[in-house]
Amino acid sequence: MTDSRPVGAEPPQSPLPDPEAPPPIREPGSEPPAFAHASEAELSRILDFYAVRWEYEPHVFPILWNTDGDVLESFAPDFYLPDLDLYVELTTLRQKLVRKKNRKLRRLRELYPDIRIKLFYARDFRALMLKYGRFALAEELSGTPGQVTPDRSYEELVAGRLGSLDEVPATVTPTGPDGGAVIEAGAVQPALTRRRRRRRATVARRPAAPEAAATDR
Amino acid sequence: MKTPTDLHADVAEVLVSEEAIQARVRELGQRISDDYRGRNLTLVSVLKGSLPFMADLMRAIDVPVRIDLMEVSSYGGTATESSGLVRILKDLSASIAGEDVLLVEDIIDTGLTLNYLIRYLRGKNPASLRICTLLDKPARRLVEIPVDYTGFTIEDRFVVGYGLDFGELYRNLRFVGVLRPEVYSGGS
Numbered sequence: 001m002t003d004s005r006p007v008g009a010e011p012p013q014s015p016l017p018d019p020e021a022p023p024p025i026r027e028p029g030s031e032p033p034a035f036a037h038a039s040e041a042e043l044s045r046i047l048d049f050y051a052v053r054w055e056y057e058p059h060v061f062p063i064l065w066n067t068d069g070d071v072l073e074s075f076a077p078d079f080y081l082p083d084l085d086l087y088v089e090l091t092t093l094r095q096k097l098v099r100k101k102n103r104k105l106r107r108l109r110e111l112y113p114d115i116r117i118k119l120f121y122a123r124d125f126r127a128l129m130l131k132y133g134r135f136a137l138a139e140e141l142s143g144t145p146g147q148v149t150p151d152r153s154y155e156e157l158v159a160g161r162l163g164s165l166d167e168v169p170a171t172v173t174p175t176g177p178d179g180g181a182v183i184e185a186g187a188v189q190p191a192l193t194r195r196r197r198r199r200r201a202t203v204a205r206r207p208a209a210p211e212a213a214a215t216d217r
Numbered sequence: 218m219k220t221p222t223d224l225h226a227d228v229a230e231v232l233v234s235e236e237a238i239q240a241r242v243r244e245l246g247q248r249i250s251d252d253y254r255g256r257n258l259t260l261v262s263v264l265k266g267s268l269p270f271m272a273d274l275m276r277a278i279d280v281p282v283r284i285d286l287m288e289v290s291s292y293g294g295t296a297t298e299s300s301g302l303v304r305i306l307k308d309l310s311a312s313i314a315g316e317d318v319l320l321v322e323d324i325i326d327t328g329l330t331l332n333y334l335i336r337y338l339r340g341k342n343p344a345s346l347r348i349c350t351l352l353d354k355p356a357r358r359l360v361e362i363p364v365d366y367t368g369f370t371i372e373d374r375f376v377v378g379y380g381l382d383f384g385e386l387y388r389n390l391r392f393v394g395v396l397r398p399e400v401y402s403g404g405s
Contacts, residue, residue, distance in 0.1 A: 049292045049303055050329040051336075052360070084360060118359060127357065130375055130401060131326065132292045133384065 033057075039092045039125055040078050046128070047081070055080045059087075061115075063107040075104045077117055087117040092125050221400070224387055228394035232376055233369055235391040238351075239273070241368045245349065246277020249319065249366065254280050257344075259316045263334065264288035264307065265388070266323035269380040270351045270368075274321060283316075285309045289330060303333055309341070318343040319366075323380045324352040328360035335362065352376070352393065369393075375401070 033056040035041040047054045057076045064073035077087035091101050105119055221227050260282050262271035275282060288307035325331055338346055349366035356373035377383050378390030
């Protein structure tokens with residue numbers, strides 16, 4: 001690459017953290033957030049290790065509205081790195097769900113062209129684990145086995161077990177001996193997971209100009 | 218991981234040949250010499266991966282240089298570890314305050330280690346701080362960092378050789394190659 005800058009001149013500044021930056025948002029020893037997936041917990045440890053500040057799902061971006069203006073669909077990237085002004089979304093799921101997430105990501109980029117987001121696919125995560133010599137974890141944390149079952153929503157549990165909400169069983173208890181759902185007879189209304197409650201409580205950012213769609217970057 | 222009996226047999230493909238590496242290192246050395254003529258240049262190598270690159274690069278530079286070495290711990294935490302921070306395993310042996318520093322890396326992928334090192338080194342008040350890397354893998358980048366001297370931009374593949382290791386092996390290959398997936402797929 002060419003470099004015409006004189007020696008001694010500082011290169012253009014990337015959004016690197018200030019050496020005097022405040023400590024990580026999560027204080028050492030404090031309880032980490034309830035991650036939806038073990039790969040997210042692993043990435044949080046990597047970011048902590050390299051002293052990169054992070055927030056877990058701090059913002060919810062509406063991406064679809066009905067004609068009354070009600071939000072029909074939202075997207076909450078997994079991590080926000082404030083010093084880098086970068087969102088990170090981890091996708092270690094199977095291909096069908098990756099496609100769905102890619103679609104949401106395209107929509108997000110169209111509606112919010114100013115935000116910077118990096119999508120980590122399963123292969124990216126495996127490569128990261130390989131780099132750090134975490135070979136076994138690459139498989140453990142990828143896809144369905146990496147799901148933290150107790151934090152999965154009722155819908156996700158059912159969809160994962162049966163493949164369709166049309167086949168919703170009477171009761172789903174997310175505490176099976178194999179870490180999966182136990183299907184029983186009876187009728188119990190599902191409760192919101194902690195993650196979903198938090199998402200609903202989060203103040204959503206509205207796009208400045210939804211119609212000003214950008215091309216997919 | 219079993220110790221291989223034939224390093225070359227584990228390499229599926231030579232990505233950057235020895236000849237290409239040496240030619241590029243000579244070019245980089247010439248550019249760096251031109252850019253730093255008349256200045257106080259210190260090359261800082263990050264162990265262990267950049268050792269062969271550093272050794273060749275410093276000999277391709279024809280202006281006076283000081284060299285120094287650093288080593289930082291790499292992430293290897295387990296799921297049961299709740300915290301941990303990167304540690305400086307080997308610090309600089311001399312002050313770089315007021316010096317023009319060129320950080321020599323073997324490969325930049327996520328940029329996390331480099332991001333940490335830049336912050337650390339800037340705190341030591343060098344006159345300037347620039348980055349030189351043999352390999353750049355931008356597809357993996359998490360932290361965007363301007364790189365001043367790049368040997369080769371490579372695609373997103375797991376590479377070994379010319380300092381780069383897998384399980385501390387393959388560093389002594391004279392080229393950069395892609396490891397056969399079966400070599401690491403069953404490792405632990």
